[in-house]
Amino acid sequence: DAFLASVNANGRIPVLQIGDAFLPESNAACFYLADGSALIPDDRFDRADMLRWMFFEQYNHEPNIATLRFWIAFVGLDALSDIQRAQIAAKRAAGEAALDVMEKHLTGRRFFVGDALSLADVALYAYTHVAEDSGLFALADYPAVQVWIARVEGEPGFVAMGH
Secondary structure: OHHHHHOOOOOOOOEEEEOOEEEEOHHHHHHHHHOOOOOOOOOHHHHHHHHHHHHHHHHHHHHHHHHHHHHHHHHOHHHOOHHHHHHHHHHHHHHHHHHHHHHHHHOOOOOOOOOOOOHHHHHHHHHHOOHHHHOOOOHHHOHHHHHHHHHHHOOOOOOOOOO
């Protein structure tokens, strides 16, 4: 009740605390933290395009690829509810559709926006590079995505995290 009343009425995490203020939603927190850095393009259109890809990550990518990874790799098929199990095929199809969109966009491009790493790349990298953990997605089917993953991992300052 205290969390809902003072931190996030939506009842979800993550939430970034900034002094006495709270900023829910992961991409909003990432934008706040990256504001003023090279991860936020200077060009007005490129900034909006970066946000477009961050919205894509939240609405098309994460609910399918990340959710299936969590359900299968961490919760386990046997522990899923009947409702969750019934959603697997649809989430897999939606995740493949998201990877298809990424593949088409990245073919012939270095990054999602312009020719430099942006916050869109950071947001999309997070669950893309571990998409195979669910056993439902094969990144080999997406060669441009694989090249992009390697490019992100080759950026100065990149720090690998465990799966």
